[in-house]
Amino acid sequence: MAANPMSQFDVYRIGPEIKVGAFDISFTNASLFMILSTVSILLIFNLGSKKNSILPNKIQLLAELSYTFVSKMISDTAGSKAKPYFAFIFSLFMFVLFCNMFGMIPYTFTVTSHIIVTFVLAAFIFIGVTVIGFIKHGFGYLKLFVPSGVPAVLLPLIVVIEIISYLSRPISLSVRLFANMMAGHTMMKVFGGFVISLGIVGGWLPLSFSVALTGLEILVAFLQAYVFAILTCIYLNDALNLHH
Amino acid sequence: MVKKIYFQSIFFSFFFIKEAFAAESGGMPQLNPEFWVSQIFWLILTFGIMYLVLSKLILPKISNNLESRKSQILENIEAAEKQREDSDAKLKEYDEIMSKSKLEANSIFNQAREKALKDIGAKREVLDKQIDNEIAEAEKEIDALRKNAPDKINKIAIETSSELLQKLIGAEVNNSSISAIVDDLSKRNGDKYYGN
Numbered sequence: 001m002a003a004n005p006m007s008q009f010d011v012y013r014i015g016p017e018i019k020v021g022a023f024d025i026s027f028t029n030a031s032l033f034m035i036l037s038t039v040s041i042l043l044i045f046n047l048g049s050k051k052n053s054i055l056p057n058k059i060q061l062l063a064e065l066s067y068t069f070v071s072k073m074i075s076d077t078a079g080s081k082a083k084p085y086f087a088f089i090f091s092l093f094m095f096v097l098f099c100n101m102f103g104m105i106p107y108t109f110t111v112t113s114h115i116i117v118t119f120v121l122a123a124f125i126f127i128g129v130t131v132i133g134f135i136k137h138g139f140g141y142l143k144l145f146v147p148s149g150v151p152a153v154l155l156p157l158i159v160v161i162e163i164i165s166y167l168s169r170p171i172s173l174s175v176r177l178f179a180n181m182m183a184g185h186t187m188m189k190v191f192g193g194f195v196i197s198l199g200i201v202g203g204w205l206p207l208s209f210s211v212a213l214t215g216l217e218i219l220v221a222f223l224q225a226y227v228f229a230i231l232t233c234i235y236l237n238d239a240l241n242l243h244h
Numbered sequence: 245m246v247k248k249i250y251f252q253s254i255f256f257s258f259f260f261i262k263e264a265f266a267a268e269s270g271g272m273p274q275l276n277p278e279f280w281v282s283q284i285f286w287l288i289l290t291f292g293i294m295y296l297v298l299s300k301l302i303l304p305k306i307s308n309n310l311e312s313r314k315s316q317i318l319e320n321i322e323a324a325e326k327q328r329e330d331s332d333a334k335l336k337e338y339d340e341i342m343s344k345s346k347l348e349a350n351s352i353f354n355q356a357r358e359k360a361l362k363d364i365g366a367k368r369e370v371l372d373k374q375i376d377n378e379i380a381e382a383e384k385e386i387d388a389l390r391k392n393a394p395d396k397i398n399k400i401a402i403e404t405s406s407e408l409l410q411k412l413i414g415a416e417v418n419n420s421s422i423s424a425i426v427d428d429l430s431k432r433n434g435d436k437y438y439g440n
Contacts, residue, residue: 006271006272006273007273009272009273009274010273011273011276011278011279011282011283013279023281023285024278024279024281024282025281025282025285025286026279026282027282027286028279028282028283028286030279030282030283030286031282031283031286031290034286034287034290034291035286035290037290038290038291038293038294041294041298042294042297042298042302045298045302045303045306046301046302048306049302049305049306049309050305052308052309052312052313054313054316054317060309063306064306064309064310067303067306067307067310068310086303087295087298087299087303088295088299090298090303091291091294091295091298091299094294094298095291095294111287113274114274114283115274115275116274116280116283116284117283117284117287120283120284120287120288121287121291178274182272182274
């Protein structure tokens with residue numbers, strides 16, 4: 001491993017170069033960890049839904065707790081109208097969570113530490129939510145930008161601010177996840193580097209920091225997946241239940 | 245505190261990179277567009293397949309499992325409630341039977357006691373009558389004996405005195421004169437001997 005704290009984010013080709021037209025869709029380490037995450041999710045939830053016993057075993061309990069956790073999150077934030085989108089939000093939460101958690105294993109690659117991945121997810125959510133909003137409310141969805149109870153003088157300003165905040169949703173959503181993952185992993189790598197450079201005498205302090213940071217990063221990995229999913233729910237809520 | 249360490253370490257990290265790895269290629273690999281298309285392609289592929297499998301196969305099964313468990317638990321609770329009601333009714337029945345039989349037992353006991361008391365009273369009356377009769381008879385006998393006693397004593401006194409006189413004097417004495425004397429004595433001292 002290279003000692004550069006940023007080299008852990010390098011994407012490299014595994015196997016031959018695959019080109020479709022002008023596009024390079026080669027299999028990379030990022031692809032490998034996407035496949036690993038999805039395969040583990042499918043494996044765990046398949047095992048957890050196979051048997052239907054009244055007293056669930058551990059893996060069934062895990063699957064059912066995740067199911068009720070996400071379904072409660074959706075019904076709390078977006079109401080009962082969001083039920084058809086449950087499968088998507090569940091997949092999204094699990095995908096981000098597993099990618100984050102796989103990144104916590106040493107020598108692995110963190111898929112969600114790449115802005116392009118998080119941006120594609122966020123852009124898809126943004127476009128999807130906007131389309132749902134227009135389908136449900138027609139042009140009435142534009143009332144989202146006109147909050148009720150605002151003085152007429154301030155209205156032009158407020159509308160501009162609302163539109164900017166709406167359009168910046170995919171950027172804030174994607175940058176939040178990407179920056180959190182990248183910063184955390186970089187910091188852990190830097191402290192790891194300090195352990196080596198300070199040696200047996202002074203290396204203990206950064207080592208203890210590294211241990212504490214690992215715990216913190218696992219928390220952040222879960223928290224960012226949760227935040228990503230719950231923000232999606234909130235955007236969906238705006239589109240489904242127009243309150244303005 | 246954690247925030248401070250966080251920002252300090254990021255600051256140090258840049259410092260560190262510049263100091264130690266100035267020779268290596270800098271910058272963020274995330275901003276290198278070489279593999280962007282590949283990442284987008286694989287993301288859509290893996291996420292799409294996962295979404296399809298989860299939404300079509302796995303999640304319905306989990307929700308089915310949860311539903312069936314819920315309904316089964318509700319059924320069991322209902323059955324338990326029913327059984328509890330049944331047992332309550334049976335307990336009530338049992339209590340009723342118990343109190344009824346207690347009352348019955350009480351009345352039977354009372355009847356038996358009354359009967360026994362009556363029997364005892366009747367028998368006592370009969371016995372009392374018998375005893376009274378016997379006492380009366382005995383008293384009568386005693387009275388008869390008492391009435392006859394002075395005559396007999398007088399007779400004995402007359403005979404013994406005539407014999408005594410014969411032995412002492414050696415001559416026959418007229419019995420009638422002796423009996424007159426005895427009668428006279430017994431009338432005078434009768435009260436002293438018989439008390440009444």
